[in-house]
Amino acid sequence: MKRSTEKQLFQYAWKFRKQISIGLLFLVIAVALELTGPFIAKRLIDNHVVGIESTWYQVENKDEYTASYQGDFYKREDRLNGTEETGDRTTVLQVGTSYYFVDQAVPTTGKRQIESDTLIIDTPEGEVSVNAEKLSLQELYSFFAPERPAIYRLLGLYMGLLLVAAIFQFGNTFLLQKTSNRIIQRMRKDVFGHIQRLPINYFINQPAGKVVARVTNDTEAIRELYVRVLATFVTSIVYMTGIYIALFLLDLKLAMLCLLLLPIIAVWMRVYKYYGGKYNKVVRSTVSDMNGNINEAIHGMSIIQAFRRQKQTSEEFEALNQKHFTYQRKLIRLSALTSHNLVNVLRNFAFVAFIWYFGSQSMGAEGVITVGVLYAFVDYLTRLFQPVNDLVNQLPQLEQARVAAGRVFELMEEEGEKVKVVKVPRYHGNVRFDHVSFAYEKDDYILKDIDFEVKSGQTAAFVGHTGSGKSSIMNLLFRFYDPQKGRITIDGKDTKKWSRQQVRSHMGIVLQDPFIFTGTILSNVTMNDPNISREMAIDALKAVGADRFVEKLPNQYDEPVKEKGSSLSMGERQLISFARALAFDPAILILDEATANIDTETEKLIQDALQVLKQGRTTLVIAHRLSTIQQADQIFVLHHGTMMEKGTHTQLITEKGLYYQMYQMQQGKLKATAM
Known part of the structure; x- marks a missing residue:
């Protein structure tokens, strides 16, 4: 059953749930500490800045909460301890940018204006007119003096909370980013490991560039998902949750209005997922096609x-x-029409609702909303749209990563071969094809009822025109494919009962065009296998005669080689591949037209190397030049997937059949070339 992309992404993240959970806990703590700011500001404004606009009582004794004015001591109504003796009630009020002292208690709410020395306050109960004295800057400061320690304490508390929040934010960022990279490391390892388990026919049908794009480009897009997108989404959601909690604590009705933002974002995300996903699929597919084209x-x-x-x-x-x-x-275009514009529109609507709400209900004569609440709400509302903006701006990256993940998981859902690396004893090398028929495509048989046996230590050659099925026999023996009919045995054991790795564990192959990896000559022989020592590799190179050219190189056996061995001749590359096969000491050796591209001068050297290579092992040769297989123990002649003849070179020449015709044709070409 195919699992959803989101579920598979979650399963990868679940493997690192401990680190992610700690990171998210740090994030919640950091957000909670950071969001205390507006509440602290509200308290500071309402209680200690605007708070001096209050009823003050004349007191006899001076303490930390008293203010001095014209030789008398005054204390705010909310600072009285209940046992103090008090005198006259007075009021301090702000009108415009100035503060006034009134020697009696007057309402602190309502519309105010000053005319000469008269303060007029318009309240729902009626108009109040009283004499007021304008406070000088020094006199005003004396009323603020009792609040200064509390203001410093609140500012210090906020700075301390921000510092602690920064530490937790660093921990959150570090843990989430580290974990994200670990997830991608694990994913790339899994993808590359799965690629090596895929059957050969997958790579025949897929250009190399497309496969490379999935391992590199697509996993990099997924890395961005874990490193940036999901971190942004989680951070934004935590921030928004914290802000909404704060908004509800401040004002229930306006917080409910702000909740309308959530369904708008949800609808937009679904719309973007539909169109963005569709466009991204084409983009990612085209990138793969471009990689394949370039490659x-x-x-x-x-x-x-x-x-x-x-x-x-x-x-x-x-x-x-x-x-x-x-x-x-x-x-x-899809992003430009929405992302920034969408957030701006929503922000403007939110502020219109905010102004309407406070303007029509809270800023009248009754003045039920304090300046601190007003400031805190504006602060939280402003903060609310930053995570919204982050969410919307990450939608393109989210869809790109989701599509890339779908492509990667599609590759990983390709049925791979089971890996079983339990070692099997080195087999003797008796090979038997028992009435084998094989087709790459359904019912289009390339091999038809092939039946032969090669004894341990023998050399068998397969000849035939192009398309006769020679290479297909080797593909079956290596278990790159399995036959539809018949069976293949090694030492009497059906190869299907072994894993593909076990079948190949005691086989070696030398190709017509040997592949040389980037590295050194020595690493191309050992293939970085710890079981093959440096001495064993050098002995193998010497045994096949490669030391004649290797020891002339500046770094000899440690000479760097480029991709595909472009700095080496065909014969030199072939000798290295012979040494590679010899170092691994296979029980069965397959030579796939190993001398087809070799010039006549180099052929003698290659033939000597082949004699060394064949000793003590079963050798199957796909022959192009019939002159190179005359000493073979058996020669099998194929024609359009059918075994036409078999025997030694002498027997087949005597029969004057298809092999004889092929031999005569090649001999004629040799004579013509010589003339």
Whole structure:
């Protein structure tokens, strides 16, 4: 059953749930500490800044809460301890930018204006007119003096909370980013490991560039998902939750209005997921096609230039490039029309609702809303749209990562081969094909009722025209494929009862065009296998005669080689591949037209190396030059997937059948060349 992309992404994250949980806990603590700011500001404004606008009582004794004015001591009504003797009630009020002292108790709410020395207060109960004395800056400061220690304490508390929040925020960022990279490390390891378990026919049907794009480009997009997108989403959700809690604590009705923001965001995310996902699928697919096109062009550049196909190749690439540009433009348009604009529109609507609400209900004569609450609400409302903006701006990256993850998981859901690396004893090498028939495509049989046996230590050669099925026999023996009919046995044991790794564990192969990996000559022999020592590799190179050219190189056996061994000749690459096969000491050796591309001068050296290589093992040779297999114990002649003849070279020449005709044809060509 195919699992959803989101579920598989979650399962990867679940493997690191401990680190993620600690990171999220740090995030919650950091957010909670940071969001205390507006509440502290509210308390500071209402209690210690605007709070001096209050009823003050004349007192006899001076303490930390008393203010001195014209030789008398005054204390705010809310600072009285209940046992103090008090005198006259007075009031301090602000009108415009100035503060006034009134020697009697007057309402602290309502519309105020000053005319000469008269303060007029318009309240729901009526108009109040009283004499008021304007406070000088020094006199005003004396009323603020009792609040200064509390203000410093609150500011110090807020700074301390911000510092602690910064420490927790660092811990959260470090843990989440580290964990995200660990997740991608695990995912890339799993993807690459799965690629090595995929059957050969998968790679035949998929260009190498497309596979590479999934391992590199697509996993990098997923890394961005874990490192940036999910961290942003989690942070934003935690912030928004904290802000909504604070809004509800401040004012229930306005907080309910702000909740309308959530369904709008949810609807938009669904819309973006639909269109953004559709466009991103095309973009990611086109990137893979471009990688495949580039990879093919680089490998075939010599052919492209030789046949003057540069223009056509460029046009093919440009068609893909234009397609990529078109859909990227659609994604940009989709984001540009919404992301920043959407948040701005929502922010403006929220502030309109805020102004309407406070303007119509809270800023009248009754003045039920304090300045501190007003400030805190504006602060939280402003903060609310920052995570909203972050969420919306990360939607393109989220969809890109989701589509990339779908492509990666699609690759990982390809049925792979079971890996079983339990060692099997080195087999003797008796090979038997028991009436084997095989087709790459359904019912289109490449091999038809192939039946033969090769004894341990023998050399068997397979000859035939192109398409006769020679390479298919080797593919079956290596278990790159399994036959539809018949069975293949090694030492009497059906190869299907072993894992593919066990079947290949005692086999070696030398290809017509040997593959040389980037590294050194020595690493290409050992293949970095710890069981093959440096001395064993050097002995193998010497045994096949490769030391004749290796020891002339500047670094000898440690000479660096480039990709595909482009700095070496064909014969030199072939000798290294012989040494590689010899170092691994296989029980069965397969030579896939190993001398087909070798010049006549090098052929003698290669033939000597082959004699060393064949000793003590079963050797199966796909032959191109019939002159190289005359000493084979058995020769099998194939024609259109059917075994036509078998025997030694002498027997087949005597029979004057298909092998004889092929031999005579090659001999004739040799004579013509000599003339």
